[in-house]
Amino acid sequence: MIHKVFVRIPSSRVGVLIGRGGSVKQRIEKEFGVKLYIDGNSGGIEIVLDEESKTVSDMMIAKNIVYAIGLGFSPEKAFYLAKEDAMFEVIDLEKDLGIEGAHVERLLGRVIGRDGKIRSLIEELTGCYISISDELKSIAIIGSGEGFEVARQAIRMLLEGRQHSTVFKYLFRERRRIKRMEFEFWRTPELG
Structure with a gap:
């Protein structure tokens, strides 16, 4: 079963989400076992959980991090959402x-x-x-x-x-x- 969620962020924040050389996108994908499919024009982001990956809750944390970056938080601040509390x-x-x-x-x-x-x-x-x-x-x-x-x-x-x-x-x-x-x-x- 494929688990995925969709979130839309302002297209002006897509560059921040991707990061220099794709670093932020890669970090999200690696830490949470997801793939990000980004539409740079519309700001639409599809987050798909890898088949042999982590849990659905990790996908939801990744979604919140993407959404937080879209709302204007720096990636460093958005990654605070990975903490348990x-x-x-x-x-x-x-x-x-x-x-x-x-x-x-x-x-x-x-x-x-x-x-x-x-x-x-x-x-x-x-x-x-x-x-x-x-x-x-x-x-x-x-x-x-x-x-x-x-x-x-x-x-x-x-x-x-x-x-x-x-x-x-x-x-x-x-x-x-x-x-x-x-x-x-x-x-x-x-x-x-």
């Missing part, structure tokens, strides 16, 4: 939230911030990667654990129109809470 979410402003026209650009701008400072702060405080695609009108998050949930909530707060200062307070408060939890987890019990 990795999480990936895409918020499509038009399809998921019903936002259209100039409102999309305004909301993407709120999440990006002046000179990308808001996005950078969310990434720094949560340990996540965030990609904002004006072409696809979407925001994508790659991360794991508590940091992923905090990044997701911070972005939702910005999209709901909360003030940046409110979101900053939330981020710093959650960062302290997570650090405290990590400290408690690794603290050795006192000898008595």
Whole structure:
């Protein structure tokens, strides 16, 4: 039985997916036991699982990596999705939230911030990667654990129109809470 999936990415991102000398494409094919058939004009990618290869879940990880690259993540950041605890979410402003026209650009701008400072702060405080695609009108998050949930909530707060200062307070408060939890987890019990 042949297992395959199809994903479409912007044709402007096909070169990044292929990589210099085909390096990114080859890495995906080798690590996940798949073959990528790429239509450079339409951006259509067919991902086929090799017959004597790995599992269907490896094919789905490869699909998510291809999709993440299409959303604007660098291949290095997209390969984070190969980790066991990795999480990936895409918020499509038009399809998921019903936002259209100039409102999309305004909301993407709120999440990006002046000179990308808001996005950078969310990434720094949560340990996540965030990609904002004006072409696809979407925001994508790659991360794991508590940091992923905090990044997701911070972005939702910005999209709901909360003030940046409110979101900053939330981020710093959650960062302290997570650090405290990590400290408690690794603290050795006192000898008595």
